Amino acid sequence: MEPSRATTTGHVPEAPSARHLGDLARSDVSWSVYLETRHQDDSVAGRLHFLSEDTLRTTGWIFLEWSEQEIMNRFNDFSPLELWRVLESLA
Numbered sequence: 001m002e003p004s005r006a007t008t009t010g011h012v013p014e015a016p017s018a019r020h021l022g023d024l025a026r027s028d029v030s031w032s033v034y035l036e037t038r039h040q041d042d043s044v045a046g047r048l049h050f051l052s053e054d055t056l057r058t059t060g061w062i063f064l065e066w067s068e069q070e071i072m073n074r075f076n077d078f079s080p081l082e083l084w085r086v087l088e089s090l091a
Contacts, residue, residue, distance in 0.1 A: 005035055012036070012049045012056065021075065024050070031087060035075060037068050046071040050087045057090040 012018045018034035020069075025031075034049040034060065046063035047057060061072045078086075 012051060014056070014058070015049055018049055024080060024087065026084070027077060033083065035071070037063075037071055042066070044068050044071055047088065048075075048083075050090070057087060059090065077080070 011020065015034065015036040018036040021033050023030055023032050023037050030052065032051045034051065035046055036049060037044050037046045040079070042069055043059040044063075044065055046065075046068075047061045048059045050058075063074055065071045065074060
């Protein structure tokens with residue numbers, strides 16, 4: 001996954017606070033990857049948004065950790081291939 005040069009916010013209409021974490025590209029197909037988090041009680045939940053030119057795909061709340069930093073650590077454990085598999089499972 002190509003890291004983003006800046007953390008961009010507001011590109012996912014359903015999740016204006018989602019952070020741009022990088023891009024997935026394969027041949028002529030490119031997806032921007034965003035992470036949305038929300039606090040619930042004393043934990044933090046997170047989900048991924050994959051945005052192409054005309055398509056948005058969103059996971060369920062697949063991360064549940066004690067802090068946003070722990071969610072970022074979990075996200076960083078994903079390889080680009082694993083992110084492609086998550087994206088393809090949303091088709």
